[in-house]
Amino acid sequence: MCGWPRSRSPCSSSGGSRRQVADHREGAHHDAHPGTHPDAHYADERLARVYDAFEGPRDDLDLYMSIAQAVGATSVLDVGCGTGAFALFAQRAGMAAAGIDPAQAMLDVARHKPGGEFVDWFCADSLHPPPVSADFATMTGNVAQVFLTDDAWAATLNALAQRLVPGGHLVFETRRPEARAWEAWARAEPVEHHVPGIGRVRETRTDVVAHPPLVSFAQVYAFPHGEELRSESTLRFRGRDENRAALGAAGFDVLEIRDAPDRPGAEDVYVCQKVIR
Numbered sequence: 001m002c003g004w005p006r007s008r009s010p011c012s013s014s015g016g017s018r019r020q021v022a023d024h025r026e027g028a029h030h031d032a033h034p035g036t037h038p039d040a041h042y043a044d045e046r047l048a049r050v051y052d053a054f055e056g057p058r059d060d061l062d063l064y065m066s067i068a069q070a071v072g073a074t075s076v077l078d079v080g081c082g083t084g085a086f087a088l089f090a091q092r093a094g095m096a097a098a099g100i101d102p103a104q105a106m107l108d109v110a111r112h113k114p115g116g117e118f119v120d121w122f123c124a125d126s127l128h129p130p131p132v133s134a135d136f137a138t139m140t141g142n143v144a145q146v147f148l149t150d151d152a153w154a155a156t157l158n159a160l161a162q163r164l165v166p167g168g169h170l171v172f173e174t175r176r177p178e179a180r181a182w183e184a185w186a187r188a189e190p191v192e193h194h195v196p197g198i199g200r201v202r203e204t205r206t207d208v209v210a211h212p213p214l215v216s217f218a219q220v221y222a223f224p225h226g227e228e229l230r231s232e233s234t235l236r237f238r239g240r241d242e243n244r245a246a247l248g249a250a251g252f253d254v255l256e257i258r259d260a261p262d263r264p265g266a267e268d269v270y271v272c273q274k275v276i277r
């Protein structure tokens with residue numbers, strides 16, 4: 001979701017795959033694409049440890065799960081997996097799960113969660129995904145917006161198309177530019193959460209600068225004992241025409257664009273299928 005708190009409810013699941021964890025710390029790749037390096041929000045281990053508390057319950061993931069189950073997904077590649085919320089949900093639901101993220105600090109949180117040993121975690125960015133094959137790929141939490149350039153977005157979609165089996169599905173969400181979410185960000189009050197093992201942490205959003213399609217902002221986290229950490233981010237807002245064109249060029253059919261149930265009118269969830277050639 002790239003930075004902002006959202007309302008969610010707990011995920012529940014059952015079963016469990018027996019895929020063993022892999023530790024792929026060496027796999028992080030960075031290149032010249034701007035916006036493909038993780039922000040401090042994800043890369044700093046002190047901020048990665050507070051991420052889940054500020055995300056809240058993850059009822060946004062129920063839609064992804066319902067689509068995965070409806071299409072009979074058996075293997076999930078969660079791109080920009082962060083602290084592993086969807087990869088772990090898929091694993092608990094009996095699917096083989098792999099999560100990739102360039103932020104090692106987020107992966108460290110993910111792998112220590114219950115079931116983390118049954119997910120394959122890869123420290124890698126979406127432009128250079130590991131050689132894993134899946135029938136269902138996801139980018140939850142508005143990961144799609146971290147790709148600032150057309151080239152980075154195209155490279156990500158092309159890489160995912162290569163990792164998906166023919167007929168495999170890609171599901172991701174992105175904020176609708178028309179909803180102008182940044183206007184509410186500029187007015188937002190600080191938010192506080194109790195983080196187990198850390199204490200009360202306050203997040204203040206500031207310095208929102210909108211030059212659509214790019215919007216930059218900062219988040220300042222105040223920790224107990226006076227420590228403050230600042231993370232700066234820029235997101236790209238893409239509309240439906242732009243996304244349809246990029247997806248088509250990468251070899252995806254857009255089957256459906258759904259309203260995000262937790263943010264009606266504000267976010268689109270794209271349900272795509274790799275074209276069978």
Ligand SMILES: C[S@@+](CC[C@H](N)C(=O)[O-])C[C@H]1O[C@@H](n2cnc3c(N)ncnc32)[C@H](O)[C@@H]1O
Nearest residue numbers: 001002036038042080081082103125126140141
């Ligand atoms: C808002 S978080 C979403 C995390 C997770 N998907 C969720 O729903 O909680 C955005 C994630 O995208 C990751 N990210 C940033 N640049 C990336 C890239 N080039 N490829 C893959 N993931 C990236 C960040 O490290 C971060 O974990």
